[in-house]
Amino acid sequence: MFLGTHTPRLDDKGRLALPAKFRTELEGGLVITKGQERCLFVFPMAEFSRITELLRSAPVTQRSVRDYSRVFFASASHEVPDGQGRITVPSQLREYAGLSKDCVVIGANSRVEVWDAEAWQAYLAGTEQAFAEAEEVLPGLL
Template sequence: MFMGEYFHTVDGKGRLIIPAKFREGLEDTFVVTKGLDNCLFVYPPDEWKTLEQKLKALPFTKKDARAFVRFFFSGATECELDKQGRILLPASLRNYGQLEKDVVIIGVSSRVEIWSRESWEKYSTEAEMDYEEIAEKIVDFDIDL
C-alpha cells in the first residue's frame, strides 16, 4: 500500500527521485501515465494489469469510453529506477502534469501520484475545505472512517 506525501524536484534532464518508501512496492519496472486532475498516475505491474483488464471491458462502441482509453494508454510509459532511485519522465508527461521543478509525490493506496507542487497545494487546499462534506457523501459506500 502506498501512503504519504514527499517533496522532490525534477532535474534539468527530466529525472525524478522516487521516495524510498515507494520503490519496493513499485518493483523494478512500473507504468506512469496521465492521471486525472493533471497529475501523473504511477502503477506497479500487478495494479496496471488489473486496471488494463477493467479498461478492456469498457464498451468500445461508446465514444467516451474510447476517448478515455486512448488518452490513458497513449500517455503510458514503462519506467525503470536507476541506481539512484530516479526515473526519467518523458517530456509529454512532464508537460501534461506541468512538472517543471518542484513536485509532490503522494501515495494513494494502490497507486502513486506525481503532482506539480503548485497544483497539489491548490488542490489539497480546496479539498481540505470540503473534506467533511466529501466524507459525508462517501458514507453511501459503506466505508467506516
C-alpha cells in the first residue's frame, strides 16, 4: 500500500527520485503510464499484471474498453529504478502530465501517482471541499 505525499524534483535528464518509502516495492520494476486528471500512474509489476488481466476480460466489443486499453497500454513504459531509486519518465509522459521540475508524488493505495506540483495544488483546491463534505463514499463501509 502506498501512502503519503512527497515532493521530489525532476532532473534535467527526465529522472525522478522515488520516495524512499516506495522503493522496496518498486525496485524490481514498475510500469508508468497515463492516468486520469493528467497525472501519471506508477504500478508495481504485480499490480499492473492484475489490471492487465481485468482489462483482458473486459468486452472488446465495447468502444470505451478499446479506447481506454489503447491509451493505457500504448503509453505504458516498463522502468527499473537505478541504484539511487530514480526512474526515467519518458518525454511523452512528461508532456501529458505537464511535468516541470517541481513534482508531487502521492501514494494512492495500490499505485503511485506523479503530478506537476501546480496541477496537484489546483486539483486539491477543486476537490478538498467535496472530500470534507462527503457523506458516504462506499455505502456501508466509509
